[in-house]
Amino acid sequence: QLQLQESGPGLVKPSETLSLTCIVSGGSISSGSYYWGWVRQPPGKGLEWIGSIYYSGSTYYNPSLKSRVTISVDTSKNQFSLKLSSVTAADTAVFYCARHTSWLGGMDVWGQGTTVTVSS
Amino acid sequence: QPVLTQPPSVSGAPGQRVTISCTGSSSNIGAGYDVHWYQQLPGTAPKLLIYGNSNRPSGVPDRFSGSKSGTSASLAISGLQAEDEADYYCQSYDSSPSGWRVFGGGTKLTVL
Numbered sequence: 001q002l003q004l005q006e007s008g009p010g011l012v013k014p015s016e017t018l019s020l021t022c023i024v025s026g027g028s029i030s031s032g033s034y035y036w037g038w039v040r041q042p043p044g045k046g047l048e049w050i051g052s053i054y055y056s057g058s059t060y061y062n063p064s065l066k067s068r069v070t071i072s073v074d075t076s077k078n079q080f081s082l083k084l085s086s087v088t089a090a091d092t093a094v095f096y097c098a099r100h101t102s103w104l105g106g107m108d109v110w111g112q113g114t115t116v117t118v119s120s
Numbered sequence: 121q122p123v124l125t126q127p128p129s130v131s132g133a134p135g136q137r138v139t140i141s142c143t144g145s146s147s148n149i150g151a152g153y154d155v156h157w158y159q160q161l162p163g164t165a166p167k168l169l170i171y172g173n174s175n176r177p178s179g180v181p182d183r184f185s186g187s188k189s190g191t192s193a194s195l196a197i198s199g200l201q202a203e204d205e206a207d208y209y210c211q212s213y214d215s216s217p218s219g220w221r222v223f224g225g226g227t228k229l230t231v232l
Binding site: 048049 | 154221
């Protein structure tokens with residue numbers, strides 16, 4: 001079955017760029033009408049949608065993060081990536097990648113999550 | 121401040137029925153956008169529990185049900201079990217200002 005796996009540094013310095021990759025296995029990132037997204041969860045807090053991408057490269061971002069976020073897709077490697085620039089301690093969170101079944105659909109497959117701490 | 125409002129906590133005894141509300145506005149739930157619900161067990165990734173307001177993915181027990189009316193939605197859990205103790209989040213789409221996916225603040229369900 002489809003599986004998602006996040007990867008990337010667990011520690012990022014303030015003002016630097018956080019970079020994560022989500023590797024998709026068990027299915028093609030280019031198939032169907034699926035969108036691929038990123039969600040984060042600060043310690044002890046709720047979920048926040050960061051943004052999503054379609055395999056064609058069309059991107060959609062949370063307005064509050066849009067100026068710092070870039071999501072890209074590499075169909076040849078069956079993966080998509082997140083870059084969040086100018087990070088601060090407030091960006092410390094568990095980051096999840098997930099698939100949603102359509103632009104407005106539910107997020108039906110999730111990665112296990114990866115913790116990123118912003119600290120010097 | 122989350123766009124969708126949920127009660128911080130609810131509780132119930134085993135076997136009882138509990139409901140979790142999710143209140144939005146005319147730019148999200150009230151505009152007709154679907155509501156989805158997720159269950160997050162401690163230390164794990166969220167799991168899709170209800171999609172499209174009232175549909176259950178394969179494998180989700182029929183003890184879980186969802187509904188939507190006006191600018192609000194609800195998740196009902198009947199026959200409460202100890203394993204249902206988790207955080208629950210609603211999620212929808214908001215058209216203001218430029219269209220984005222929004223979550224509720226989450227509700228902690230405690231099984232007494």
